[in-house]
Amino acid sequence: MSRIRLNQEYRNKIANRMRVHLEQEDTVEKQKYDSLKAEQIDINDNAWKMAEKIVRRHYTEDDVEKAYYLQNKFENVSTIAKDSCFHFHYMGKKEEKDYDNNVSIVDANIESHFDFKLNGSIDVDNNSSYARDDNGYGYALFRDELKAQEDCNPDILIEQDGKENNPHKTKYVEKNNDYLGNEDKGYGKQWNDKYQLDLIGRDYCRDRSIACSEDEYMFLINWKNEKSKFVMAHHNWIKSILDQMKEIKLGLKGYKYLDEAIELSTELGLNLTDAEIVRTNSTGLTIYNPKNLADRIKGMKNKKVKTKAEKIAERLLYEQQNQAVN
Secondary structure: OOOEEEEEOHHHHHHHHHHHHHHHOOOOOHHHHHHHOOOHHHHHHHHHHHHHOOOOOOOHHHHHHHHHHHHHHOOOOOOEEEEEEEEEEEEEEEEEOOOOEHHHHHHHHEEEEEEEEOEEEOOOOOOOOOOOOOOOOOOOHOHHHHHHOOOOOOOOOHHHOOOOOOOOHHHHHHHHHHHOOOOOOOOHEEEEHOOEEEEEOOHHHHOOOEEHHHHHHHHHHHHHHHHHHHHHHHHHHHHHHHHHHHHHHHHHHOOOEEHHHHHHHHHHHOOOOOOHHHOOOOOOOOOOHHHHHHHHOOOOOOOOOOOOOHHHHHHHHHHHHHHHHH
């Protein structure tokens, strides 16, 4: 019986199946992502209760009622509206340097911007009222929902990390954002409607920076940090899969025959059959022993920091195995 040769369509099909398989594996990275995802609703709800407490201490329910009364009575009064972002501040201390670079500790107004919208900034160092996240948080939180859509890709920002903007990235970012929605529809609207308060003052929230205690301020800074950890967990999980897929695609590119690809898949825990493969001819490049390649990819999961000596020893063993095969 003749061996079946591979073509690019087949390699793509195998790679797609492997990507799905790797995403379903119960790795340390995936466990971290799943664990943090389960905490996100409580984290946001608790932070919102804190923000609401601070705001209502400053703008009481009685103040809100009076402001609405005046706004409804007079056409030229526009003083109250619903909002989801706030500037909070407290009087604290900070370091200050003089012209001679001498450091002194001085009183300072410590202020940050906190945005509860789905695409609100999670950067603790950015105090702009107009700062918006790249929707990485929304992509991580609603990853399953986005994955279920034919034209969406919740991992696109991670896949394109370090690359310049391009049509491929733009296409999926626009599709993702359109599906999630914002003020008008979708999960974005549901989210933003949940986290909003009646606020008195101009639209620009820096004009109504609200005083809070240092403990309250740090509670909300920690909320931002916890959201950032979740986004990073999503990044680390998908990055580990992309690293493995890079090796898999390299191996598939070098295989000439179907049985080699099936052996690799089996070694990595994915069972495939000839019936699932489109049988067409192609030529290969460098041959990678399937078992060796599978072992190498398995070693990429849940990686720990290795010493230089360990890395050299592993590399020598890998080269020896390849020489033995060739």
